[in-house]
Amino acid sequence: MAEAQALRKAVECGVPDNDKYMHPTLLKNRGNWKYHDRPRPGVLHHVSHSGDQVWSVRAGTQRQMDTHTIRKLCDIAEQYAEGFVRFTIRSNIEYIVADQKKVDPLIAKLEGEGFPVGGTGNSVTMVAHTQGWLHCDIPGTDASGVVKSMMDQLYDEFKNEQMPNRVHLSTSCCEINCGGQADLAVIIQHTKPPKINHDLVANVCERPAVVARCPVAAIRPALVNGKPSLEVDEKKCICCGACYPPCPPMQINDPEHSKLAIWVGGKNSNARGKPTFMKMVASGLPNNAPRWPEVNEVVGRILRTYKADARPWERMADWIDRIGWPRFFEKTGLPFTKYLIDDWRGSRANLNASNHVRF
Amino acid sequence: MAKPMHPTPNLDQLETGPWPSFVTGLKRLAKDKDYVVDVLGHLEHSYQTRKGYWKGGTVGVRGYGGGIIPRFTEIKDEAGQPVFKDAAEFHTLRVMPPPGMHYDTATLRQFCDIWDKYGSGLIALHGQSGDIMMQGCTTENVQKAWDEINEMGFDLGGAGPAVRTSMSCVGAARCEQSCYDEAKAHKAVINSFLDDIHRPALPYKFKFKFSGCGNDCMNAIQRSDMAVIGTWRDNIRTDDELGKKWFARHGMNELINDVVSRCPTKALQIKDAGAVRKDAHISAVALDGKQCLEIDNKDCVRCMHCINVMTGALAPGKDKGASILVGGKSHLKIGGLMGTLVVPFMKLETEEDREKLVELAQSIIDFFAENALEHERTGEMIERIGLVNFLEGIGLDVDAHMINTPRTNPYVRTDGWDEEVAKIEARKKAAA
Numbered sequence: 001m002a003e004a005q006a007l008r009k010a011v012e013c014g015v016p017d018n019d020k021y022m023h024p025t026l027l028k029n030r031g032n033w034k035y036h037d038r039p040r041p042g043v044l045h046h047v048s049h050s051g052d053q054v055w056s057v058r059a060g061t062q063r064q065m066d067t068h069t070i071r072k073l074c075d076i077a078e079q080y081a082e083g084f085v086r087f088t089i090r091s092n093i094e095y096i097v098a099d100q101k102k103v104d105p106l107i108a109k110l111e112g113e114g115f116p117v118g119g120t121g122n123s124v125t126m127v128a129h130t131q132g133w134l135h136c137d138i139p140g141t142d143a144s145g146v147v148k149s150m151m152d153q154l155y156d157e158f159k160n161e162q163m164p165n166r167v168h169l170s171t172s173c174c175e176i177n178c179g180g181q182a183d184l185a186v187i188i189q190h191t192k193p194p195k196i197n198h199d200l201v202a203n204v205c206e207r208p209a210v211v212a213r214c215p216v217a218a219i220r221p222a223l224v225n226g227k228p229s230l231e232v233d234e235k236k237c238i239c240c241g242a243c244y245p246p247c248p249p250m251q252i253n254d255p256e257h258s259k260l261a262i263w264v265g266g267k268n269s270n271a272r273g274k275p276t277f278m279k280m281v282a283s284g285l286p287n288n289a290p291r292w293p294e295v296n297e298v299v300g301r302i303l304r305t306y307k308a309d310a311r312p313w314e315r316m317a318d319w320i321d322r323i324g325w326p327r328f329f330e331k332t333g334l335p336f337t338k339y340l341i342d343d344w345r346g347s348r349a350n351l352n353a354s355n356h357v358r359f
Numbered sequence: 360m361a362k363p364m365h366p367t368p369n370l371d372q373l374e375t376g377p378w379p380s381f382v383t384g385l386k387r388l389a390k391d392k393d394y395v396v397d398v399l400g401h402l403e404h405s406y407q408t409r410k411g412y413w414k415g416g417t418v419g420v421r422g423y424g425g426g427i428i429p430r431f432t433e434i435k436d437e438a439g440q441p442v443f444k445d446a447a448e449f450h451t452l453r454v455m456p457p458p459g460m461h462y463d464t465a466t467l468r469q470f471c472d473i474w475d476k477y478g479s480g481l482i483a484l485h486g487q488s489g490d491i492m493m494q495g496c497t498t499e500n501v502q503k504a505w506d507e508i509n510e511m512g513f514d515l516g517g518a519g520p521a522v523r524t525s526m527s528c529v530g531a532a533r534c535e536q537s538c539y540d541e542a543k544a545h546k547a548v549i550n551s552f553l554d555d556i557h558r559p560a561l562p563y564k565f566k567f568k569f570s571g572c573g574n575d576c577m578n579a580i581q582r583s584d585m586a587v588i589g590t591w592r593d594n595i596r597t598d599d600e601l602g603k604k605w606f607a608r609h610g611m612n613e614l615i616n617d618v619v620s621r622c623p624t625k626a627l628q629i630k631d632a633g634a635v636r637k638d639a640h641i642s643a644v645a646l647d648g649k650q651c652l653e654i655d656n657k658d659c660v661r662c663m664h665c666i667n668v669m670t671g672a673l674a675p676g677k678d679k680g681a682s683i684l685v686g687g688k689s690h691l692k693i694g695g696l697m698g699t700l701v702v703p704f705m706k707l708e709t710e711e712d713r714e715k716l717v718e719l720a721q722s723i724i725d726f727f728a729e730n731a732l733e734h735e736r737t738g739e740m741i742e743r744i745g746l747v748n749f750l751e752g753i754g755l756d757v758d759a760h761m762i763n764t765p766r767t768n769p770y771v772r773t774d775g776w777d778e779e780v781a782k783i784e785a786r787k788k789a790a791a
């Protein structure tokens with residue numbers, strides 16, 4: 001028996017058809033939806049050309065879920081909804097029901113079990129985040145803990161739709177930025193070059209590959225204490241950490257010197273202006289586990305300023321486009337330092353080549 | 360009952376506050392599992408010292424070169440033995456979800472049962488790459504867990520220099536903005552590259568993402584090497600009844616401030632009902648008896664804004680399909696890149712349409728495999744060799760939709776100009 005199992009060959013089935021996992025009303029009206037509205041925050045009401053309707057109730061989760069939590073979400077789906085759920089890209093769960101009468105009891109049950117209902121429309125929705133200390137091999141900080149502390153603070157903004165437009169957040173626990181572009185992102189920013197354990201380099205690292213990885217060609221092969229190793233030109237090094245994944249003896253993470261930076265104005269949507277990259281607006285924040293108060297203070301400050309000042313439908317990027325960067329720094333009280341002036345390739349495009357000045 | 364907990368003063372602080380706590384979830388698992396007791400101890404050690412302690416390695420399942428993210432502890436005592444010995448191995452299985460991440464509860468429960476049996480009981484729904492992340496498994500149990508997951512009809516996703524797990528938006532299943540069947544396109548493409556997913560042999564990762572319209576809920580433009588983003592060619596559809604309903608609720612100020620003045624190409628105008636232009640590329644929606652919102656569809660870039668605000672009153676046209684953009688990526692190594700438009704429009708309605716999409720994907724991956732340097736993403740390769748060389752390599756003609764502006768410098772050798780003009784003329788003739 002054990003042997004028979006050991007010989008099992010993988011079935012390379014790929015991605016399954018989603019038909020059988022989908023709520024029947026969705027399946028029936030696939031490609032035939034007419035419009036939607038939001039009867040209240042956290043609820044989407046979709047109407048089909050066929051006249052069919054569905055209500056989707058969206059709730060926040062902790063993303064890294066234990067099986068008890070997943071089973072509890074399943075119990076709720078079976079008792080209060082119609083047995084079908086889906087997840088959004090930001091780890092919110094959605095319950096789909098074809099009967100409006102089920103909406104209120106479902107909401108009450110979810111909230112009673114501690115899952116906030118919200119995250120739709122112009123709310124602050126759940127943070128797109130990564131693995132961090134819990135699982136990754138290169139993290140400078142945690143992911144789930146930072147997110148928990150942010151969402152505790154933004155809880156009411158998740159449950160209400162009071163922002164000028166939707167707010168997407170992300171966090172990344174290294175400069176690689178798995179979390180992606182967002183209206184506001186929290187990302188590790190190292191401030192010191194890697195500390196090299198020369199005894200290990202020759203055994204662990206494929207040195208030419210490591211040399212090739214550096215964006216500023218700061219790494220070169222060297223003999224250290226008679227052993228082949230690598231050395232870093234610390235004047236050139238931009239402390240990006242790209243050499244660390246292929247060469248773990250080049251430790252980039254530092255409890256004190258790995259800081260957190262805040263970026264704003266990323267937008268993937270094509271709505272109104274073209275998609276934009278986010279821009280760094282603050283750095284040097286301490287990696288202050290377990291609740292990162294300094295980071296949360298800046299996040300809160302930026303979001304409050306945006307909420308008070310932006311016009312309806314302005315995403316973070318649209319708002320800053322209108323008011324200009326000097327006023328962004330003025331209104332948020334964040335210091336504009338020389339490190340925020342771009343000098344990477346293509347940087348001239350980020351300088352003001354005009355005398356457009358707002359006074 | 361599991362062994363006693365390690366003290367976790369830092370993690371305990373993440374159990375306060377209203378948002379659901381992953382720590383509370385882990386502690387619940389730790390009641391029955393020594394494994395999770397040590398996972399919590401391991402994580403608390405990271406919180407106390409502010410460093411990570413997992414290292415990679417090689418763990419896999421039979422027949423596949425990827426799909427498992429191996430993790431071994433680096434917290435060792437003087438004798439080199441793991442301090443948290445029950446969590447010395449903490450591997451993750453990346454499992455590809457159904458497109459759109461739909462589930463019936465029986466399926467979710469089955470995942471839970473498998474993971475209670477073989478793993479830690481911790482599942483991330485979902486990873487940023489779109490995988491179901493079954494987190495925390497010993498080397499010994501990886502194959503066993505995988506066998507049962509595979510029996511359910513699920514397959515592993517990609518890791519390393521491979522085609523990666525893909526994501527598609529909810530789209531046609533529940534969104535009126537959807538311009539093609541994202542799930543079908545997703546499945547058709549991904550399931551054509553299973554070998555490149557399961558046996559990493561590309562210069563670097565390659566990601567596909569599928570969004571049904573320009574709202575790009577999957578962040579395809581920036582997070583995928585090949586982005587399929589829905590659009591349409593004919594006029595925006597209108598519904599007078601819903602238009603009037605919208606206007607009655609929101610009024611002229613909102614119409615002007617939030618809709619008309621936010622159109623990026625000034626395609627919208629307010630007109631008296633009798634003054635709406637009659638040309639074929641004009642559509643209009645009634646606001647009340649007297650006035651209409653007029654859309655010049657030749658100017659519209661299908662940005663989605665007005666449709667988002669006035670959903671139902673305005674809707675994407677009927678001649679739907681998708682644009683293809685290539686080369687999006689994050690920072691490493693030359694800085695973040697957005698995808699570049701290489702196909703302004705292709706239909707995606709029939710199996711044949713989807714086959715054409717797969718063929719295009721195949722030619723892009725082939726070119727990438729042959730021409731990219733090691734650890735170079737598609738976008739970096741295009742930046743190095745130039746878009747024109749890339750287009751010639753995959754057999755696409757240049758098109759003015761691909762640029763923001765023509766070149767702003769003279770540094771190019773143009774002695775092939777006349778031949779290029781002749782080619783364009785010949786193409787025009789052939790098409791006519």
Ligand code: HEM
Pocket residue numbers: 129130131135136137138176177178179242245246428451485486487488489582688689690691
């Ligand atoms: C040297 C380059 C890179 C290395 C070594 C690397 C390494 C990793 C590792 C080890 C993980 C798994 C984390 C875990 O589960 O333990 C991961 C996850 C991920 N990476 Fe990367 N990565 C690199 C570049 C990138 C880039 C450029 C992007 C984006 C364009 C990216 C996007 C992601 C995403 C989305 C995830 C999933 C995170 C999650 O959902 O939790 N990575 N990466």
Ligand code: HEM
Pocket residue numbers: 207208211220221228
């Ligand atoms: C910028 C240029 C180059 C860099 C940064 C570079 C870097 C390296 C590094 C880091 C190693 C590992 C050294 C060691 O194991 O001690 C290496 C090995 C080597 N390099 Fe280069 N290299 C460069 C150019 C070249 C060129 C031009 C050649 C030949 C014409 C070359 C031939 C070799 C050879 C034969 C080895 C030994 C490979 C082996 O271990 O079997 N390298 N190189």
Ligand code: HEM
Pocket residue numbers: none
């Ligand atoms: C043999 C080489 C060149 C000759 C003989 C030449 C000659 C001239 C002349 C006669 C003018 C008109 C001046 C006037 O309005 O009174 C002029 C203007 C100008 N030239 Fe050149 N030029 C040469 C090369 C260049 C090059 C290489 C550049 C730039 C890379 C350049 C940039 C300019 C500019 C920017 C103007 C002013 C145009 C304007 O603003 O109206 N020239 N040049």
Ligand code: SF4
Pocket residue numbers: 130131132136137138139140143172173174175176177178179
């Ligand atoms: S952002 Fe970096 S550290 Fe965090 S999970 Fe991704 S690769 Fe790991």
Ligand code: SF4
Pocket residue numbers: 193194213214215216217218219232236237238239240241242243244252
């Ligand atoms: S940290 Fe970045 S810049 Fe510094 S040596 Fe490593 S790869 Fe180069």
Ligand code: SF4
Pocket residue numbers: 528529530531534535536537538570571572573574575576577589
């Ligand atoms: S990308 Fe467009 S079609 Fe897809 S879910 Fe978002 S709005 Fe709907």
Ligand code: SF4
Pocket residue numbers: 272621622623624625626627654658659660661662663664665666
């Ligand atoms: S969809 Fe077209 S008409 Fe509407 S705002 Fe965008 S560009 Fe303007």
